[in-house]
Amino acid sequence: MLAYVIRRAVAGVIMLIVMSIVTFALFFASPIDQASFICGKNCSPAQKQQTAAAMGYDDSFINQWWDFAEGVVKGRDYPDDPKLRETAPETIVHCEAPCMGYSRERGDTVTNLIKDTFPVSFSLAVAAFILWIAGGVLLGVTAALKKGSIIDRGLVGLSLIAYAFPTFFVGLILYKFVAIKWGLADIPRYTSIADGGVGGWLSSLALPAITLAVFFMAGYVRMTRSYVIESFQEDYVRTARSKGLPERTVTFKHALRAALTPIVTMAGLDFAGLMGGAIITESVFNYPGMGKLAVRASQDFDLPTTVGLVILLAAFVIAANIIVDLLYAVIDPRVRLG
Amino acid sequence: MGSAAAPLLSVRELEVHFPTSDGLVKAVNGLTFDLEAGKTLGIVGESGSGKSVSSMAIMGLHRGTNAKISGEIVLDGVNLLDISAEEMRKKRGREVSMIFQDPLSAMHPYYTVGNQIAEAYRVHNDVSKKVAKQRAVEMLERVGIPNPDKRVNDYPHQFSGGMRQRAMIAMGLINDPNLLIADEPTTALDVTVQAQILDLLQDLQREFNSAVIIITHDLGVVAEMADDVLVMYAGRAVEHGPCKEILTHPEMPYTWGLLSSVPDLTGDTEARLIPIPGNPPSLLNPPPGCPFHPRCAHRDKVPGDLCRTELPLLVPGQRGETHTKRCHLPNPDAIYATEVLPEIAPDLAAGAAPTRAEEL
Amino acid sequence: MKDEMSDESANAGMVGMAHEMADDRALAARAAGHGAAVAMPGAKPILEVDRLRMYFPVKSPGLFRRTVGQVQAVDGVSFQVAEATSLGLVGESGCGKSTTGRLITRLYKPTGGAIRFEGQDIADAKPAELKPLRREIQMIFQDPYTSLNPRQTVGSIVGAPLAIHKVLPKDKILPRVQELLEIVGLNPEHYNRYPHEFSGGQRQRIGIARALTLQPKLLVADEPVSALDVSIQAQVINLLQDIQNEFGVAFLFIAHDLAIVRHFCPEIAVMYLGKIVEIGDRDSIYSNAHHPYTQALLSAVPDVKQAASGSRIERIRLQGDVPSPIEPPSGCRFRTRCPIAQEICARHEPPLLQIGKRHKVACHFPGRLGQAPREPLTAGLLGVDSEGRPDPGASPSTDLVEQPGYADTWFDLDNKSIGRA
Structure with missing residues (x-):
C-alpha cells in the first residue's frame, strides 16, 4: 500500500516536471516577446534589451526553466542581482521555497498570490461539492428507484434543463433575482471564517456554490440514475431477492453499494478539476479565486503565475487520482494495489 | 410435505407475458406440470424457450416488474400467485430457493462469501450474526469447501468457479427448502467440475429430500439428473414425461432435433450432425399453428395444413398417459425408429448390442 | 449422402469457389471423404509447433516492481497439424489451449520455442514479417456478440481484410464479400446490415466469412460454437466441415466440449496446466486413453445415450480444482x-x-x-528407481526431447516391445 503510494507520487512528480516544461515551452513558442511586453509600447531596442537582461529573459530556455526549478526547491530573489543586493536590498523581493516565481504584473510572488486566492476557490469547491454530491446522488437514486414514474421523468427533464443552462446565466439569475431583487440572500461577497465566522463564510458562499453545483448536480443525477438502474439488472441483485431479503436490504446493501462506487471516481476527479475550473462563477460573483487569477494571468501574459497555477492544479488532479484509487481499494475487495 | 395425492409443486396453465413497446412478448404459455418431493424435473430448451422465465415466476421474481402472469403455481397447497408480495418474500430462500448459471456474477463482489450465506439464514431465522456465520461454516463444509472456517471470510473472487457454485448451493440449501431450482448450474463450469457439482446436488437432494428443478440446454445433464423431463420450445411445453422414456422414445421432432444435433462420445464420426434448420422463433410474433413447424422436417407427413393452422395439444402419445407431446404427427414412433434413430444411433437402430465395429 | 437441410444451401456457392481454389489441399481433403477429415499419416504438416512456451510475468507489489514469478500458461507444447486436417486442443479452463491458439496467430509473442508454418519459423517474426502471414492464418472467435464491431456493416467487416491487404481493387470487393456471405449460408443482399440485426448463429457465420476472406490455409477456431444454442451448434460445425472439405483448410480446433472435438478432429491433444498430457488420433484418445486425466475427462462428460440405456461407466471423481499455473506442482502437474x-x-x-x-x-x-502398471514405466528412461530417486546403476536416456509429430518406432505397452510402423 505504502509502496504503491510512493510509486504513484514519484510518477506524479515526474508528470509535474514535464508539465512545467511544456508550459514554459508554450510561452517561449508564442509570438509575443516578453521583454517588449513588460517594457511597454515606446520602448527603444536598448531599453528592451536591458529589461530582458534584468528579467533574465535573454537567457536560454533551459536555463530559465532551471532557475525556476531551483527556486521551487531553494527559494529565489527577484531580481537576482548581486549589485542591487549591495546597493538597494530593499528593492529585492525574496521568494521562499517553494518559490513558483514572481509576478511582475501583480507585483507579488506567485506563492503569495495563490495563498490569497486558494481559500476562496477551495471554499467554493467544497461547498459546491457537498451540494452537488448530496443532491445529485439523492435525486439520481430517487429517479432510478421510481424509474418510469412522473418523478423520474421530471427529474431527468429538470436535470437536462439545468445541464443545458450556461453557468454564467444561472449565476446572473441568482445574483440579480435572489440577491438583489428579492433580497433573499446577501449580495455575495467572499468572507473568510476569520472575518465573518463560520456563518458569514457559509452565507457568503451560498449563491456561487449553488450556481456551480447546479451544473454538476444535473450530470450526477443522470449518471447516478443510470448506474443504479444498471446495478438492479445485476445477477447478484437477483440472488439477493431470491434469498428472500426485504426490498430495502436489496436496494441499500446490494444494489446501491455497487452502483455508487464509480461515482466516487468521478466525484474525486471533478472536485480536483473544479479547483481551477470555477472561472465563470468566480467572475460572475467577482470572487477573488484562482480561476479569476488564472484568466487575468493568461490575459496579461504572466508566465510565472500561469506556470504556478498550472502546476498547482495538476498536483491537485494527480493527488485526487491517487486518493480515488486508494478509496477504490478500500471499497472494492477485488482491487488490489500493487 | 407432498404426498402421493398432492404433489409438492403443481403448475397449471402458467402464462408469463411481457408488454414491450414492440408488442406483447409471450414468454411462457399454458405451462402445466407437477413435481413431487424428492424428485427432479429437468426443463430443457434453448435460449428464449421460456425455461428461465417460468422458474423466475415460481420464485416470484417477476413481482415488481410489468410482467403479466396468470395461471396457478401451487407449492405445498398455497397458490404463489395469490399471496402478497411480503408472504412471497418470506417463502423465497426458505421454501423455494434458486441457484444460478454464473456463480461469479450471482454473488456480490463486495461482500464475503460467509456474509452472503449467513444473510440468507438470518433473514428467515431470528439468530445472531455469530450463530448465522457458524451455520454458514457448517454449510460450506457440507458442500465440500476445504477449511470452511477460513474460507468463509473470503470474497467470491478468491474462490474458483467450482467452489463458487458450491457456495451458491450452500446458500440455496441453508434453510432446507422443499424446492430447489437450479438454472444452468454447471454451464459455466469445466467438465470435471461439472461432474463434481452434479454429484453434490444429487447427494444433497437425497439428504434434504428436496424437489429439484434443473434447467439446462444439455440433454446429457438431464439424462444424469432428472426423473422427469419437460422440453420447452417458444414458451410452451412440447414434450413431457419420464426421463428415460423421453430420451429413448421421443415423439416430438424438436426433441429429435436436440438429440441429433449434438455429437456424443461413441457415435459414428463419419456421420454428419443433423442440425435443426433456421432459428428459434420470435416470441413477439410466434408462427401460427405449431410454433416449431417452420423448422420441422416432418411437417409434410401431417395431412393437410394442420401444422400451419392449428396448435397441437399436449396430449399422451402412443406410449402411455405419462408421456405427453405437442405434435400432430400420427405415428411418431415409427418415424423415429425408421428415419431418426438410424441417423443418430445406427447401432441402436439395428437392434443389435452396441459394438465398436464401425469405429475401428 | 446425409440428409441435408436448408442451412446447407451454402454448398451451392462453395462448389463455384472451389474451382478457383482447386489445389492440392482441396483435393487432399476431398480424398478424405465427405465427413470429418481423416488423419492421413504422412501428410505434410502445415503447422509444426515445437516446445512452445509462453510465460506471463507476475510483478511484485513492492516499490520496484520486480518480476517475482511467471504464469506458465504454455510450457513446452509440441504438435503438428497436417494440411487440410484438424487438430483438436481440449482441456479445462486455464490449461493454456486458448493461449496456444493466440500464440499461433501471433497475437502474443512466445517466450520460447518454434512455430513453423509451412517450414518457416514465425515465433520471432516482426510485425512487418507477420503481415503476409496473417493472410494464411486466420482466427474464429468464441463470442459472436463481442468479436464483431457493432458500428461496421457486415460488408465492411468481411471486406476489411481485402482492403487492408490490397488483394482486390475497390470495385471487386463487394462481389467477393457477397460470394463469401453465400458460402457461409447468409443472404448476400444483407452485406449492408449491422451485426445486431443477426442472430448468434448468423453472427458466427459472419465471423467465419471474415476469417475466410483471404483464403487462409490454417484456421484457428477458439471455442467456435460454445456460445451458441445447441441446435445452432450443429449448423456451424457442419459449415466448418464443408469449408474444410471444399477449400482444404487446416484447423486448430480449440474447445472444451469433448464430443464436438471428437466429431470434428481426427487428431486430438489433451492439455493440462500448460502441457500436453496425451496426444493421438481419435481412437487412441477416445477409445484407448492411457492418461488418467484424459480418462477422467471422458468419464465426466454427461452422455445422453449412456444414461438412457443405463450403461453408464463409473465416473472418475477428480478432487479439488486445477492448481495455480504460477506455482505448478513439482514433477507431473496432474499428480495433485x-x-x-x-x-x-x-x-x-x-x-x-x-x-x-x-x-x-x-x-x-x-x-x-483400471490397468495402470504398478511400476513406473519411465524409471529406466529417466535413470531413477521406481520411487524417483537417482539410480546409480541406470543411465538416463538422452533421447527424451519431445519432437512434434510421431516417430516410426514406439514403445508397445501391450507387448512390452518396440512397435514399428
Whole structure:
C-alpha cells in the first residue's frame, strides 16, 4: 500500500516536471516577446534589451526553466542581482521555497498570490461539492428507484434543463433575482471564517456554490440514475431477492453499494478539476479565486503565475487520482494495489 | 410435505407475458406440470424457450416488474400467485430457493462469501450474526469447501468457479427448502467440475429430500439428473414425461432435433450432425399453428395444413398417459425408429448390442 | 449422402469457389471423404509447433516492481497439424489451449520455442514479417456478440481484410464479400446490415466469412460454437466441415466440449496446466486413453445415450480444482488430483512417450482405465528407481526431447516391445 503510494507520487512528480516544461515551452513558442511586453509600447531596442537582461529573459530556455526549478526547491530573489543586493536590498523581493516565481504584473510572488486566492476557490469547491454530491446522488437514486414514474421523468427533464443552462446565466439569475431583487440572500461577497465566522463564510458562499453545483448536480443525477438502474439488472441483485431479503436490504446493501462506487471516481476527479475550473462563477460573483487569477494571468501574459497555477492544479488532479484509487481499494475487495 | 395425492409443486396453465413497446412478448404459455418431493424435473430448451422465465415466476421474481402472469403455481397447497408480495418474500430462500448459471456474477463482489450465506439464514431465522456465520461454516463444509472456517471470510473472487457454485448451493440449501431450482448450474463450469457439482446436488437432494428443478440446454445433464423431463420450445411445453422414456422414445421432432444435433462420445464420426434448420422463433410474433413447424422436417407427413393452422395439444402419445407431446404427427414412433434413430444411433437402430465395429 | 437441410444451401456457392481454389489441399481433403477429415499419416504438416512456451510475468507489489514469478500458461507444447486436417486442443479452463491458439496467430509473442508454418519459423517474426502471414492464418472467435464491431456493416467487416491487404481493387470487393456471405449460408443482399440485426448463429457465420476472406490455409477456431444454442451448434460445425472439405483448410480446433472435438478432429491433444498430457488420433484418445486425466475427462462428460440405456461407466471423481499455473506442482502437474499418483510423480516430470503409431502420453504409469502398471514405466528412461530417486546403476536416456509429430518406432505397452510402423 505504502509502496504503491510512493510509486504513484514519484510518477506524479515526474508528470509535474514535464508539465512545467511544456508550459514554459508554450510561452517561449508564442509570438509575443516578453521583454517588449513588460517594457511597454515606446520602448527603444536598448531599453528592451536591458529589461530582458534584468528579467533574465535573454537567457536560454533551459536555463530559465532551471532557475525556476531551483527556486521551487531553494527559494529565489527577484531580481537576482548581486549589485542591487549591495546597493538597494530593499528593492529585492525574496521568494521562499517553494518559490513558483514572481509576478511582475501583480507585483507579488506567485506563492503569495495563490495563498490569497486558494481559500476562496477551495471554499467554493467544497461547498459546491457537498451540494452537488448530496443532491445529485439523492435525486439520481430517487429517479432510478421510481424509474418510469412522473418523478423520474421530471427529474431527468429538470436535470437536462439545468445541464443545458450556461453557468454564467444561472449565476446572473441568482445574483440579480435572489440577491438583489428579492433580497433573499446577501449580495455575495467572499468572507473568510476569520472575518465573518463560520456563518458569514457559509452565507457568503451560498449563491456561487449553488450556481456551480447546479451544473454538476444535473450530470450526477443522470449518471447516478443510470448506474443504479444498471446495478438492479445485476445477477447478484437477483440472488439477493431470491434469498428472500426485504426490498430495502436489496436496494441499500446490494444494489446501491455497487452502483455508487464509480461515482466516487468521478466525484474525486471533478472536485480536483473544479479547483481551477470555477472561472465563470468566480467572475460572475467577482470572487477573488484562482480561476479569476488564472484568466487575468493568461490575459496579461504572466508566465510565472500561469506556470504556478498550472502546476498547482495538476498536483491537485494527480493527488485526487491517487486518493480515488486508494478509496477504490478500500471499497472494492477485488482491487488490489500493487 | 407432498404426498402421493398432492404433489409438492403443481403448475397449471402458467402464462408469463411481457408488454414491450414492440408488442406483447409471450414468454411462457399454458405451462402445466407437477413435481413431487424428492424428485427432479429437468426443463430443457434453448435460449428464449421460456425455461428461465417460468422458474423466475415460481420464485416470484417477476413481482415488481410489468410482467403479466396468470395461471396457478401451487407449492405445498398455497397458490404463489395469490399471496402478497411480503408472504412471497418470506417463502423465497426458505421454501423455494434458486441457484444460478454464473456463480461469479450471482454473488456480490463486495461482500464475503460467509456474509452472503449467513444473510440468507438470518433473514428467515431470528439468530445472531455469530450463530448465522457458524451455520454458514457448517454449510460450506457440507458442500465440500476445504477449511470452511477460513474460507468463509473470503470474497467470491478468491474462490474458483467450482467452489463458487458450491457456495451458491450452500446458500440455496441453508434453510432446507422443499424446492430447489437450479438454472444452468454447471454451464459455466469445466467438465470435471461439472461432474463434481452434479454429484453434490444429487447427494444433497437425497439428504434434504428436496424437489429439484434443473434447467439446462444439455440433454446429457438431464439424462444424469432428472426423473422427469419437460422440453420447452417458444414458451410452451412440447414434450413431457419420464426421463428415460423421453430420451429413448421421443415423439416430438424438436426433441429429435436436440438429440441429433449434438455429437456424443461413441457415435459414428463419419456421420454428419443433423442440425435443426433456421432459428428459434420470435416470441413477439410466434408462427401460427405449431410454433416449431417452420423448422420441422416432418411437417409434410401431417395431412393437410394442420401444422400451419392449428396448435397441437399436449396430449399422451402412443406410449402411455405419462408421456405427453405437442405434435400432430400420427405415428411418431415409427418415424423415429425408421428415419431418426438410424441417423443418430445406427447401432441402436439395428437392434443389435452396441459394438465398436464401425469405429475401428 | 446425409440428409441435408436448408442451412446447407451454402454448398451451392462453395462448389463455384472451389474451382478457383482447386489445389492440392482441396483435393487432399476431398480424398478424405465427405465427413470429418481423416488423419492421413504422412501428410505434410502445415503447422509444426515445437516446445512452445509462453510465460506471463507476475510483478511484485513492492516499490520496484520486480518480476517475482511467471504464469506458465504454455510450457513446452509440441504438435503438428497436417494440411487440410484438424487438430483438436481440449482441456479445462486455464490449461493454456486458448493461449496456444493466440500464440499461433501471433497475437502474443512466445517466450520460447518454434512455430513453423509451412517450414518457416514465425515465433520471432516482426510485425512487418507477420503481415503476409496473417493472410494464411486466420482466427474464429468464441463470442459472436463481442468479436464483431457493432458500428461496421457486415460488408465492411468481411471486406476489411481485402482492403487492408490490397488483394482486390475497390470495385471487386463487394462481389467477393457477397460470394463469401453465400458460402457461409447468409443472404448476400444483407452485406449492408449491422451485426445486431443477426442472430448468434448468423453472427458466427459472419465471423467465419471474415476469417475466410483471404483464403487462409490454417484456421484457428477458439471455442467456435460454445456460445451458441445447441441446435445452432450443429449448423456451424457442419459449415466448418464443408469449408474444410471444399477449400482444404487446416484447423486448430480449440474447445472444451469433448464430443464436438471428437466429431470434428481426427487428431486430438489433451492439455493440462500448460502441457500436453496425451496426444493421438481419435481412437487412441477416445477409445484407448492411457492418461488418467484424459480418462477422467471422458468419464465426466454427461452422455445422453449412456444414461438412457443405463450403461453408464463409473465416473472418475477428480478432487479439488486445477492448481495455480504460477506455482505448478513439482514433477507431473496432474499428480495433485491424480487417482494413481506415486512418489516418482512428485519428483520427475513424465516425458511424452510415444506408445502407438499415432499416440503419445505423458505419464509414469500409462495404461488403459483400471490397468495402470504398478511400476513406473519411465524409471529406466529417466535413470531413477521406481520411487524417483537417482539410480546409480541406470543411465538416463538422452533421447527424451519431445519432437512434434510421431516417430516410426514406439514403445508397445501391450507387448512390452518396440512397435514399428
